Amino acid sequence: MRVHRRSVTRRLAGMGRCALLAVALTACTATPGLQSGSTFRPSCSSKAPSREDHGALIVLRVAGDYEAMGAQQVYLLGPLAQQTRQLLLGRWPTTLGRSGFGVRVADRLGLSLFARLAPLCERSGLFRELQGMAKGLHISRTNAVRMFFAGLYGGSTAFAATPTATGGKPLLGRNIDWYDEQGLLRPVLTHYCPSNGDAEYLSVGWPLVGIPIVGLNEHGLAISVNFFHADEMVRLSFPQVPYRLALQRARTVPEALALFRSVKNRGGPGLVLLADARGQIAQLECVPSACAVFEPDAKWIALANHARTPAMRQHDLGRTPDSLRRAAAMANAVRHRLGHLDRAAAIEILRDRSSSPWFNGSNVANAKVLSSVLVDPVARVLWHSTRQQPLAPYGRLDPFPVGPEASTAHAFGAAPLDPLREAAGPALRLLQRAVDRLEAREPAAAERILATLGTGTETVDPDRLAWARALARLQAGDLAHARPWLEAVDTTRAPFEISAAAQAGLGLDAQLSRKQAAAKAYFLASQAILDGHPQADAPEVIGVLQAFLDAGLAGHASIEAAQRLPAMQQVR
Numbered sequence: 001m002r003v004h005r006r007s008v009t010r011r012l013a014g015m016g017r018c019a020l021l022a023v024a025l026t027a028c029t030a031t032p033g034l035q036s037g038s039t040f041r042p043s044c045s046s047k048a049p050s051r052e053d054h055g056a057l058i059v060l061r062v063a064g065d066y067e068a069m070g071a072q073q074v075y076l077l078g079p080l081a082q083q084t085r086q087l088l089l090g091r092w093p094t095t096l097g098r099s100g101f102g103v104r105v106a107d108r109l110g111l112s113l114f115a116r117l118a119p120l121c122e123r124s125g126l127f128r129e130l131q132g133m134a135k136g137l138h139i140s141r142t143n144a145v146r147m148f149f150a151g152l153y154g155g156s157t158a159f160a161a162t163p164t165a166t167g168g169k170p171l172l173g174r175n176i177d178w179y180d181e182q183g184l185l186r187p188v189l190t191h192y193c194p195s196n197g198d199a200e201y202l203s204v205g206w207p208l209v210g211i212p213i214v215g216l217n218e219h220g221l222a223i224s225v226n227f228f229h230a231d232e233m234v235r236l237s238f239p240q241v242p243y244r245l246a247l248q249r250a251r252t253v254p255e256a257l258a259l260f261r262s263v264k265n266r267g268g269p270g271l272v273l274l275a276d277a278r279g280q281i282a283q284l285e286c287v288p289s290a291c292a293v294f295e296p297d298a299k300w301i302a303l304a305n306h307a308r309t310p311a312m313r314q315h316d317l318g319r320t321p322d323s324l325r326r327a328a329a330m331a332n333a334v335r336h337r338l339g340h341l342d343r344a345a346a347i348e349i350l351r352d353r354s355s356s357p358w359f360n361g362s363n364v365a366n367a368k369v370l371s372s373v374l375v376d377p378v379a380r381v382l383w384h385s386t387r388q389q390p391l392a393p394y395g396r397l398d399p400f401p402v403g404p405e406a407s408t409a410h411a412f413g414a415a416p417l418d419p420l421r422e423a424a425g426p427a428l429r430l431l432q433r434a435v436d437r438l439e440a441r442e443p444a445a446a447e448r449i450l451a452t453l454g455t456g457t458e459t460v461d462p463d464r465l466a467w468a469r470a471l472a473r474l475q476a477g478d479l480a481h482a483r484p485w486l487e488a489v490d491t492t493r494a495p496f497e498i499s500a501a502a503q504a505g506l507g508l509d510a511q512l513s514r515k516q517a518a519a520k521a522y523f524l525a526s527q528a529i530l531d532g533h534p535q536a537d538a539p540e541v542i543g544v545l546q547a548f549l550d551a552g553l554a555g556h557a558s559i560e561a562a563q564r565l566p567a568m569q570q571v572r
Helices: 006-013 015-029 065-079 079-099 100-109 111-123 126-137 140-149 244-247 253-262 322-334 344-348 419-439 443-451 463-476 478-488 496-512 516-531 539-553
Strands: 050-054 057-064 157-162 170-177 187-193 202-205 214-217 224-228 269-276 281-287 289-292 300-303 369-376 381-387 397-402
Touching: 050 065, 057 065, 065 079, 065 126, 065 187, 079 126, 079 140, 100 111, 111 126, 111 140, 126 140, 126 300, 157 224, 157 253, 157 269, 157 281, 157 322, 170 214, 170 224, 170 269, 170 344, 202 244, 202 381, 214 244, 214 369, 214 381, 224 244, 244 253, 244 269, 253 269, 253 281, 253 289, 269 300, 281 300, 300 322, 322 344, 322 463, 344 369, 419 443, 419 463, 463 496, 496 516, 496 539, 516 539
Parallel strands: 057 187
Antiparallel strands: 050 057, 157 170, 157 300, 170 369, 187 202, 202 214, 214 224, 224 269, 269 281, 281 289, 369 381, 381 397
């Protein structure tokens, strides 16, 4: 169900503070089956709050109630917590802009009251944890909620497999694809030891994230949460957060599925992989008001960032070309290892780069991987990479057990880095910085960085690089110097959206040069490329390009419109 402006305005206009308080108090007791005990877990009783650094990975151990554990995270992260706060609150205006009219109105009229009442109503302790973070950061509870929502956009490439597929144990593997802001957002693994009777669990993400992007609890239940851009990002009621509750309360996949179904407002959209120690797996696709189960024929699932069930496909606002390619790459990597898909083979999958020869291609092991994670639910062990983006999948993976039944496990060694891989890191960091500048509409700064990369190397896709250099010139209004870079894009090998953009750019050049026949040929060639990939329909990529093509075919292409075309770089 799409959120319409008139209905949102009417509902918010009629919602006084007293009425909202009444709704809140009702919501606090309206969700069945989510009560927890009050016994402190013996396995956590001796674990004081602490921090360990495993290479680039920060490992936090927190204990107590959720508000205390939120404050402990801020203290243990030190200056990084304040830097993250500044980053995420600075991102909030952009988050509001892409979250829709309803969220903007709610932010203006009701977020402060929501921040006060949510800790009383939400069962997973998320908002109590945010309250503790707010105290540690010396910010308002309202800003802590803003900081949380501003940090929940990103992609990932994951798989889950049953014992039938592995020939042994269930496994869950995940590359968290999330831009690390030039190293500021370091990967964080938090070991929660709640004092209210909730299960002990591990939660993987980045500083102050609150949601388990990947998690494992002491009962052997594993969860992986991918976010997708849905038309329903929030629901106008107080949420529960089953993405956390599953780890706190459920022991098996069926219990987790029942918990997700019992909740009326899930807080936000998510594509969820579940696996448990009994060998069961499942995929859920959720928006705040509903969930659907994806049921493939095989005993394994590969996942990226687009919905596949009919019920959720209508909520999905767009499939990016990158998401489609990463899902296919993960499926291919898993399929080729069925029958011998043990832990070592799973690590090979997370390092797979077979779908593109370049490090910034849409591989499983792509340049945006913040964290590589492998979970063995039977052993109650989670492995996490210790190297930083953009080469995170190739670092050592250290084991982290959870609960009294966890097995002893050894680390997986780093992949040998030959000179080519070593050279990839600095080159990809430069490209990340250049794309930052393109998205900030600072073409001169972008061009200075891109010039240091030349025409491409064995590590950087030359067609993506050529498009970035062309876009820098287009943004500067310099069509003459953009043309050679547009012509440098090889349409026989380039990603289709790069080929289509380059052809459209050449069409603009021809149209402004009054070569109408040539312009039409270029625009039609670009349109044919897009028409050949109908599954990709993301508005921020395909939609912008399609609008430019429509204007060009109507004879109205402009340099101003070309300046709004996306950078489309895998690294950003």
